[in-house]
Amino acid sequence: MSRLSAxxxxxxxxxxxxxxxxxxxxFVAIPLTSRLFVWTDLADYVTYTNTNSQFFQxxxxxxxxxxGPLFVILLNSIYEYASPERRVLARIGxxxxxxxxALTGINYFVQLSAVRISVLQGQVQGLEQFVQxxxxxxxxxxxxxxxxxxxxxxxxxxxPVFSGGRLERLISLGFWLNGVFCILGGAGxxxxxxxMIYWTLDIGMxxxxxxxxxxxxxxxxxxxxxx
Numbered sequence: 001m002s003r004l005s006a007x008x009x010x011x012x013x014x015x016x017x018x019x020x021x022x023x024x025x026x027f028v029a030i031p032l033t034s035r036l037f038v039w040t041d042l043a044d045y046v047t048y049t050n051t052n053s054q055f056f057q058x059x060x061x062x063x064x065x066x067x068g069p070l071f072v073i074l075l076n077s078i079y080e081y082a083s084p085e086r087r088v089l090a091r092i093g094x095x096x097x098x099x100x101x102a103l104t105g106i107n108y109f110v111q112l113s114a115v116r117i118s119v120l121q122g123q124v125q126g127l128e129q130f131v132q133x134x135x136x137x138x139x140x141x142x143x144x145x146x147x148x149x150x151x152x153x154x155x156x157x158x159x160p161v162f163s164g165g166r167l168e169r170l171i172s173l174g175f176w177l178n179g180v181f182c183i184l185g186g187a188g189x190x191x192x193x194x195x196m197i198y199w200t201l202d203i204g205m206x207x208x209x210x211x212x213x214x215x216x217x218x219x220x221x222x223x224x225x226x227x
Contacts (some may be wrong), residue, residue, distance in 0.1 A: 001081070001223060002227065003108070003224060003227050005080040005081070006081075006220050006223040006224035007027060007224055008073055009074060009078070009080075009081070009220035012071075012216050013074055013216035013220055015070045016070045016071055016074055019066050019070060020206070020209055020210055022059065022063040022131060023060045023063045023064055025057050026056040026057070031057045033053065033056060035052070035206050037133060039134050041128075042134075045133055046124055048071075050119070054116070058116070061108045061111050061112050064107070065105055065109060066104045067104075068071070068100065068102075068104050071097055072097055072098055072101050074216065075090075075094040075097045076127075078158060078216075079091060079094050081223070086219065089157045089160055091157060092181045093154045093157035093158035094154075096154035096157065097150075099150045100150040100154055101146075102146075103142050103146030104143055104147060107132060107142055109141075114130060115130055124150045144201075145186070147182060147185065148183065148185045148186025148189060149186050151181070152178070152180075152185075153179070155175040155176070155182065155208075155212075156175070156179035156180075158175050158178070160172070162175075163186075165214060167219055170211070170220075171215045171219060172210065174209070174211035175208075177208040177211070178205055181204035181206075182201070182205055185201035185204075185205060188201075
């Protein structure tokens with residue numbers, strides 16, 4: 001593995017961790033700084049956004065918009081690290097990761113651009129299917145498809161790439177757990193089970209991603225020093 005690949009792996013893992021931590025802080029700060037919004041209709045959503053600061057919501061969306069490309073860079077470094085017999089697994093994981101980044105990126109960019117500007121200008125006709133806060137909107141389904149199926153499959157294929165030492169086993173465990181939580185979260189969305197989605201995607205996936213990302217920071221820093 002080249003020094004450049006290891007360096008890119010470290011910095012992408014570090015920034016993935018940072019972006020997810022920013023998202024987590026915003027996730028906690030939103031209900032503490034404004035009333036929690038539960039979707040009813042578009043009129044209530046517009047009223048809510050116009051009467052409550054959207055700083056933490058927009059910051060969280062920006063962090064997740066950046067998360068996708070950073071994750072793809074990280075997957076490329078993992079592919080470079082993979083042994084020849086497991087490189088095909090890393091390549092498949094990378095392909096699923098690219099789809100994940102594209103699907104979720106579409107959602108967050110739409111929220112930060114079209115939805116935000118439309119609400120500010122009062123042009124909200126037909127916006128229901130583009131608002132992520134509407135759990136039954138088309139864009140929300142696209143976003144969940146990325147976070148559940150494609151991030152889940154990506155994680156399940158990447159997990160076997162790491163084996164051997166304690167650090168490698170922890171990274172593998174993080175990806176295995178993330179894969180399972182993501183797939184279960186997708187099932188929860190299809191079943192319209194809010195409790196299942198909360199425990200799998202909000203809690204389970206968040207913890208598993210942070211575990212894998214933090215351990216990857218340590219791993220690639222170690223690899224960079226050895227090459």
